[in-house]
Amino acid sequence: MKPDNIKSTEVILNRAFSEMVELLDRGQDHDLKIEAVDSETIEQSEFGAVMFSIASSTFRMCLFLHFAEKNILEGNFATPYQFDANKDIAKQYHDYISELGNNLCGAITRMIGDAGFSTGMSTPATLKISKGTLHMRTLNPHAECHLGCSMADNTLIFASLYLFINQGHESDLTLKINEDQTKSVESSGELEFF
Amino acid sequence: MAQVLVVDDSSTVRNEVSTFLTSHGIDVDTAIDGIDGLSKIDSDSNIKLIICDVNMPNMDGLTMVEKIKASGKELPIIMLTTESNPSMKQRGKDAGVKGWIVKPFNGAAAIGGIKKLIA
Numbered sequence: 089m090k091p092d093n094i095k096s097t098e099v100i101l102n103r104a105f106s107e108m109v110e111l112l113d114r115g116q117d118h119d120l121k122i123e124a125v126d127s128e129t130i131e132q133s134e135f136g137a138v139m140f141s142i143a144s145s146t147f148r149m150c151l152f153l154h155f156a157e158k159n160i161l162e163g164n165f166a167t168p169y170q171f172d173a174n175k176d177i178a179k180q181y182h183d184y185i186s187e188l189g190n191n192l193c194g195a196i197t198r199m200i201g202d203a204g205f206s207t208g209m210s211t212p213a214t215l216k217i218s219k220g221t222l223h224m225r226t227l228n229p230h231a232e233c234h235l236g237c238s239m240a241d242n243t244l245i246f247a248s249l250y251l252f253i254n255q256g257h258e259s260d261l262t263l264k265i266n267e268d269q270t271k272s273v274e275s276s277g278e279l280e281f282f
Numbered sequence: 283m284a285q286v287l288v289v290d291d292s293s294t295v296r297n298e299v300s301t302f303l304t305s306h307g308i309d310v311d312t313a314i315d316g317i318d319g320l321s322k323i324d325s326d327s328n329i330k331l332i333i334c335d336v337n338m339p340n341m342d343g344l345t346m347v348e349k350i351k352a353s354g355k356e357l358p359i360i361m362l363t364t365e366s367n368p369s370m371k372q373r374g375k376d377a378g379v380k381g382w383i384v385k386p387f388n389g390a391a392a393i394g395g396i397k398k399l400i401a
Contacts, residue, residue: 194364194365197365206367206369207367211338277392278388279395282381
């Protein structure tokens with residue numbers, strides 16, 4: 089396995105996850121910490137998860153966002169989205185997490201796009217309990233990276249990114265990501281007129 | 283009777299965008315996918331602008347845009363999406379989309395353009 093691809097998988101998740109955590113925080117100055125974790129820690133958590141897939145002609149990626157519903161709700165992170173107390177809170181909460189994951193997946197596809205690959209991304213699939221990491225291990229990924237975000241020693245979210253290189257491309261794929269770039273996209277949120 | 287129709291399968295995005303626009307005095311209606319969006323456009327002649335996601339179940343945003351244009355309606359449309367790949371944007375341009383916003387939505391950065399389009 090080329091070291092470039094392993095390093096790039098880590099760079100991609102680190103950068104995109106940091107952006108997603110900023111989005112979760114929304115300038116509210118929660119004391120959020122990001123750190124690398126191992127997949128066993130995630131498997132023991134029994135968190136729920138949303139899963140996305142990213143596909144190109146030469147490789148696939150699977151992205152999991154594992155989340156602790158109770159910790160996130162108690163941290164009042166959802167306030168900017170104004171949950172409606174008269175509607176099903178759990179449903180709104182899952183939609184909120186899926187949208188966070190959607191932004192994370194979007195940031196990843198932009199970085200891959202900047203590296204010259206054309207990709208498509210899926211819509212989120214919800215998993216009741218996060219056993220996706222166990223399944224991924226049986227598929228022997230070419231690279232993987234796991235990060236956690238915590239507040240006051242309570243883990244809120246884990247993210248896992250797996251790289252699978254398509255058969256026949258194991259020796260020629262080089263996923264080279266620009267490590268100096270600080271954001272997946274500088275113009276995020278701005279209206280670009282055509 | 284809405285000025286802006288927000289089409290997104292995520293209730294989080296619908297709430298965020300419509301709350302922001304309403305706070306700026308803009309009347310907003312929402313739709314959950316392209317099919318719902320087409321139905322709302324047919325039933326409300328006051329709609330002046332559509333803000334629309336790309337990836338949605340049942341009918342995606344770009345298909346909805348193509349159907350609106352094929353029907354002869356000249357409504358300005360802005361795509362609000364995590365997608366930013368050039369081929370996707372080109373498909374939007376070809377279909378007559380006026381603008382593109384990469385999520386997450388930043389109301390302060392977009393409001394000037396939105397007001398211009400509904401003026």
